[in-house]
Amino acid sequence: MRDLISIRDLSKKDVESFLSEAAKMEKLIGTPKSELLKGKVVANMFFEPSTRTNMSFQAASKRLGAKIMTFYPNTSSVAKGETLADTVRMIDGYADALVIRHPLEGSVRFAADLADNPVINAGDGGNQHPTQTLIDLYSIKKLKGKISGLKVTLLGDLKHARAMRSLLYGLGMFGAEVTLVSPTSLRMEEDIIRETKEKFGTSVTQTSEISLKGCDVLYVCRIQKERFSDQYEAEKIQKEFRVDLDLVKFAPKDLAILHPLPKVDEIPPEVDHDPRAKYFEQAKNGVPVRMAVLYKCIKG
Amino acid sequence: MPLEVQRINEGTVIDHIAAGAGTRVLQILSSSYPLNGMAALIINAPSKKFGRKDIVKIEGVFIDEKIANRIALIAPEASVNIIKGGKVVDKHHVEMPTSLSALVKCPNPKCITNFERAPTTFIHEGKYLRCRHCERVFKPDELA
Numbered sequence: 001m002r003d004l005i006s007i008r009d010l011s012k013k014d015v016e017s018f019l020s021e022a023a024k025m026e027k028l029i030g031t032p033k034s035e036l037l038k039g040k041v042v043a044n045m046f047f048e049p050s051t052r053t054n055m056s057f058q059a060a061s062k063r064l065g066a067k068i069m070t071f072y073p074n075t076s077s078v079a080k081g082e083t084l085a086d087t088v089r090m091i092d093g094y095a096d097a098l099v100i101r102h103p104l105e106g107s108v109r110f111a112a113d114l115a116d117n118p119v120i121n122a123g124d125g126g127n128q129h130p131t132q133t134l135i136d137l138y139s140i141k142k143l144k145g146k147i148s149g150l151k152v153t154l155l156g157d158l159k160h161a162r163a164m165r166s167l168l169y170g171l172g173m174f175g176a177e178v179t180l181v182s183p184t185s186l187r188m189e190e191d192i193i194r195e196t197k198e199k200f201g202t203s204v205t206q207t208s209e210i211s212l213k214g215c216d217v218l219y220v221c222r223i224q225k226e227r228f229s230d231q232y233e234a235e236k237i238q239k240e241f242r243v244d245l246d247l248v249k250f251a252p253k254d255l256a257i258l259h260p261l262p263k264v265d266e267i268p269p270e271v272d273h274d275p276r277a278k279y280f281e282q283a284k285n286g287v288p289v290r291m292a293v294l295y296k297c298i299k300g
Numbered sequence: 301m302p303l304e305v306q307r308i309n310e311g312t313v314i315d316h317i318a319a320g321a322g323t324r325v326l327q328i329l330s331s332s333y334p335l336n337g338m339a340a341l342i343i344n345a346p347s348k349k350f351g352r353k354d355i356v357k358i359e360g361v362f363i364d365e366k367i368a369n370r371i372a373l374i375a376p377e378a379s380v381n382i383i384k385g386g387k388v389v390d391k392h393h394v395e396m397p398t399s400l401s402a403l404v405k406c407p408n409p410k411c412i413t414n415f416e417r418a419p420t421t422f423i424h425e426g427k428y429l430r431c432r433h434c435e436r437v438f439k440p441d442e443l444a
Contacts, residue, residue: 006435008435083416083417084412084415084416085416085417102412103410104410104411104412104415105408105410105411105412105433105434105435105436106406106411106412106413106418106431106432106433106434106435107412107416107433109412109432109433110412110413110416110418110433113418124412125410125434126410127434127435127436128435191428191436191437195425
């Protein structure tokens with residue numbers, strides 16, 4: 001594996017290999033044996049804001065013993081109008097791997113075509129976020145012992161959340177049964193649903209009603225209010241698609257609630273104390289999974 | 301009384317264009333070649349196969365494979381007739397290629413190919429074409 005650009009480039013075997021490597025990395029954290037990339041330099045190039053992805057890639061690099069360089073677009077030559085192509089070519093000469101988040105779709109594949117060193121996609125616009133998908137699959141497998149046959153509900157703004165597009169594909173690959181719950185105006189785009197059904201024979205149901213009966217995993221994402229011109233409408237939708245204690249009270253006892261974070265109003269803080277809320281544990285899994293990604297991309 | 305259009309001696313006739321798509325085929329040709337000779341667009345001609353069809357005739361232009369591929373996006377059933385000395389010397393159907401490179405722009409306004417010097421590539425997936433960069437899928441006529 002040289003680059004990690006899209007979940008769609010990976011076979012099930014590739015994904016399984018990342019997940020088993022992540023399990024090994026989790027055991028190595030905090031031990032001297034984890035310094036598998038000592039002497040290497042990783043460049044973190046984030047052209048958009050990020051907390052978890054940026055920090056967990058930094059943590060993963062440091063746990064592996066690699067040095068990390070952080071790139072700030074506002075104080076770099078990008079602010080003077082330097083192209084992405086030139087920026088990538090230049091930083092490719094300084095580092096052994098490039099981790100890139102960029103607002104334009106396809107930008108990371110474009111960068112990978114130009115760079116000699118491995119390139120890892122940390123989110124390209126509304127397109128892909130493959131390391132988040134690996135974290136989600138790793139978390140589900142760790143919590144439930146399997147992915148195949150699980151009933152997974154994806155809830156929220158399924159139209160704009162890139163993590164949900166990649167996740168549906170990953171869940172389909174592993175044989176989960178998926179229910180998509182969103183307001184009609186925020187439904188996931190048909191192309192990815194069709195592709196997942198055609199490639200994996202996945203059962204995908206779309207609805208606007210929340211029902212958690214028989215649900216194994218509830219994966220919630222934020223309603224992206226900034227995309228609404230009518231804030232009143234956004235607030236109204238947010239209230240209807242809220243996972244609060246009243247909803248959780250009647251949910252299955254072994255349900256796992258996941259969220260890519262940041263969460264705002266869609267899950268109120270009182271739910272954080274429910275033992276079924278697993279999103280902080282999920283975020284923590286970002287480190288071993290990204291260690292596995294860095295290691296496999298750099299060392300092969 | 302049937303409509304008569306003058307024959308061409310040297311050039312290309314594109315036949316079996318789905319009715320309504322002829323104007324766009326002519327647009328592709330006029331943006332790809334200098335059209336100094338006679339050009340004719342026949343719309344809604346009777347067709348045994350389609351009921352109605354469009355036909356484009358252009359004199360002095362012999363279309364190449366790249367342009368034929370682009371025409372295939374909007375007129376997948378079209379046939380190309382190369383005319384030399386008043387006779388058809390080559391006749392073939394346009395073919396949708398397995399991938400299209402550097403031919404058309406990506407319609408996704410957020411695709412990197414619309415911002416940097418990145419040649420577009422579209423990969424055929426059944427009835428659709430997927431942009432190699434932004435991974436969005438499009439119907440062929442959306443790309444033409």
